[in-house]
Amino acid sequence: MQLRLTDLLLFLNLTDTSLPRSGTTYCILTTRSTKRLPDGSVIVVLGASGDLAKKKTYPALFGLFKYGLMPKNVKIVGYARTKMDLEDYRKRISSYIKTPDEKVKAQLADFLKVTTYVSGQYDEDEGFQALTKHMEELEGDVPERFRLFYMALPPNVFTPVAQRLKKNCYPAKGIARVIIEKPFGHDLASSRELQSSLEPIWTEDELFRIDHYLGKEMVKNILILRFGNSFLGSGWDKSRIASVQITFKERFGTEGRGGYFDKFGIIRDVMQNHLLQVLTMIAMERPLSFDAEDIRDEKVRVLKAMRVISPKDVILGQYDKSEDGTKPSYLDDDTVPKDSRCPTFAAIVTHIQNERWEGVPFILKAGKALDDGKVEVRIQFKDVTSGIFNNIPRNELVIRIQPNESVYLKVNTKLPGLSMKTSVTELDLTYRERYTDLVIPEAYEALILDAINGDHSNFVRDDELDASWSIFTPLLHHIDQNKDFVPSKYPYGSRGPAELDDFLKANGYTRAQNEGYQWPQTNLNGNL
16 A cells, blocks of 8 residues: 555645646746846856866756746856857857757747857956956846846866956946855865955855755755645654665765865865755744744754764765676776875764753765665654564655655555554655646756845855864864775675665664565455
8 A cells, every 4th residue: 555645734734725736837936037137147157168168057047037037138148268150159159958859949049149159267357357358248238237247167276257247347336246156165274265365355145155965955955844734844853763874875886076076075075065054954943934034043053053073973885896796996096196085975963052952863874886776864752662563664754855756654554364464654745746837947946046036045054164164174174184984895786885774773763674664465355
């Protein structure tokens, strides 16, 4: 028997029964619109020739353009050091945009017409002066200007570019905003140095530090699930929850890009930002409103209640060759130093020292070259009272962030028939089944739209960044400086280091009863 979580919620009158079911076209993006902005607003993509711009920024801008969510008569300008003509530029930025039918091809053609390109250096005023002249020509004679600068750039040029944008490209009258991509430093000191170099130039209201996980549909849904359903909220604390596990798994390794990854490692690349952001959404108190500052205030309170992570609360791993020898080890990557101790896997347990969560382990787990590719939150509830039950599995609420967005609750039910045997089943909300024609926006689409609208709710605030680095920096320095702290090897395509199961068990997570179960096979004639 498989139950639907949505059906349970509808029965309890906890969801909107007007939500579309099968066969109904429904697009989340169309429920939002941009605020009234000046006609002819300009969006500038700095680093327009790079991979990030091609793979993420321009496809997201096209998505907003396609759905009619851009400001009226918007102009999009690419800026980079690479010298290329307009035709080459347009060909490059459209290379990762999918055009499944003639309608989308026509929309892409219209999109490319509003894109132009300026070449210039990042550390010289001359190029930015040429950019300003070009923007003014596109804007025409308007009383106010709106300029959004997207810095799809490496962090070493954040400050010089920010300085020259403010000096040369800031409108005399109107609005200017800057989107900055991670990494925001590599430890607390470098993060503060970056902040101190940006804040005199751009105000906090003008800065949008983008962490694309905050734009993912299921991450944003956490607040609604938690605070829009009283039956969940009543048990969302240490009295009912045994552990919380947040997992990031990739099937592939560094694939020739290990030289870049080796500078950061899995903790800086994924945990200190993406997974920690998800943790704050799970653990935060109810905000006063959906106002950006109310939400971010509660996230910061969670971070300040977290203790510094100790090396004894961590296991590290580095992937080796696959067991069949077909997949290479991390050290086989020619771009990786042969003596690298860089972790490609980490499992960390941390605690939140407040009244709600005291004693509940929060386990962050992330790795490359693993047996699966997914990002999920697994909230495991405490064991039921023994007596009539013997070793019955725990309940779990699972929020699948990617792929195949879903929310499901593992529950124990009676196995149909004459016996009183129990069976694990699910109350299930799987998006692709519930919303058959649903279009879920890409994270970058949602976040760029927020920046256009001036909504900081899903962006990282300066004190939030400071608090997050404070938690991880002592551990990161210990790993970097202590040559005896060597990651364990694990086979490419495995679950991770061999000590992982013991680590999880020691920190309150019960796996054996809850993982790998099969739907019970029953005979419809009643024979079990």
